[in-house]
Amino acid sequence: MSGSRESVQAQERLDELRRRLYRDGAGEEDLRRYAEVRDSIIRLEHPGTGAQVADAPAPDAAPPIRARRPRRVTIRVAAFALAPLLVVGVGVGVAAAASPARPHTAITPTPTPHPATTAAPQDIGDGQTIVQQASVVAAPAAESVSIDGTVAQAQQFEGVGDAWVPLDVSSAGFSGGRGVVVLSSSAVSPIDWRTLRLATRRDWTSYQEVIAQGTVLAGSPVPSPVLFSYSGAPPTHLAIGAPRGLRWTLLVVFLGSTRPAKR
Incomplete structure (x- = not known):
């Protein structure tokens, strides 16, 4: 009974913090408190897992998107940091696996992808699952990205709510490497x-x-x-946990192997 009461109280606190995030003036401290309370609920409901999970909203329909022209975005990479550009400023990023470097880039939201039929729950690790709300649509042409003077290809996707995104790992390092995740949304x-x-x-x-x-x-x-960085083989999928009906745009770039070249 005590655990149930604590879970209810924590959920009420989480709802209060979520409403606060939608108000003017919400910042990194509010986001940090939201994540702490969310994690405490997970520990109460799934003791011993230490997992993080987002709400799993119900499926919803959304109109189709329209193809966009490719454009060039520049990201400078040196060691484990990305040098800022003179294109735009930097927003707020929270990464659990690696300290985030913040290169400058720009993403323009595009129309909503096609609605999906009812999908089965998808395993996203740590005993957690999501149900994809709508089909994820890859941009017809990948972003062109400059990395230390070398042109590389980025991957761009549009979706709504929770999603399971397959990644193209052909440009990723298979003995460790790094990647960049950029998320923008309609709200x-x-x-x-x-x-x-x-x-x-x-x-x-x-x-x-x-x-x-x-x-x-x-x-x-x-x-x-x-x-973010990884060892061994690169990640093949990216899971998104977003509120129901929220439109988002995802940009993923693999930066190649972190292993030094042989002489």
Whole structure:
């Protein structure tokens, strides 16, 4: 009974903090308190997991998107930090797996993707699942990105609410590497994200391994790039936990291997 009462009180506190995030003047401290209370609810409902999970909204319909022209975005990379550009400013980013570097970039929200039929729950690691609200649509042409003077291809997606996004890892390092996640949305709201890859246990069963995760306060005038790193093979999927009906745009860039070149 005590655990149930604590869970109810924590949920009421979470609702209060969520409403506060939608008010003028909400900032990083409000987002941090929201994440702490959300994690405490997860620990109460799933003791021992230490997992993070976003609300799983019900499916909803949304109109189709319209293809956009490709454009060039410049991101400078040096060691484990991305140098700021003179294009735009930097927003708010919270990464759990690596300290975020904040390169300057710009994302313009596009129309909503096609609605999806009812989907089965998707495993997103740590015993958590989501139900995708609408089908995720990849941009017809990938973003052109300059990395230390070398042109690389970024991946761009549009979606609504919770989503399971497959990533193209052809440009990623397979002996460790880094990546950049940029999330923007149609309204100011916290959005959870996590990168995952399929791993195998000793008994040859498989599971979704969480590589990096975080929460961003999307919808601010300037999107917030977040840098993450990984060892071994790159993540193959990215899970989005967003409020029902919230339209978002996702940009993912793999920066290649972190292993020094042989001489």
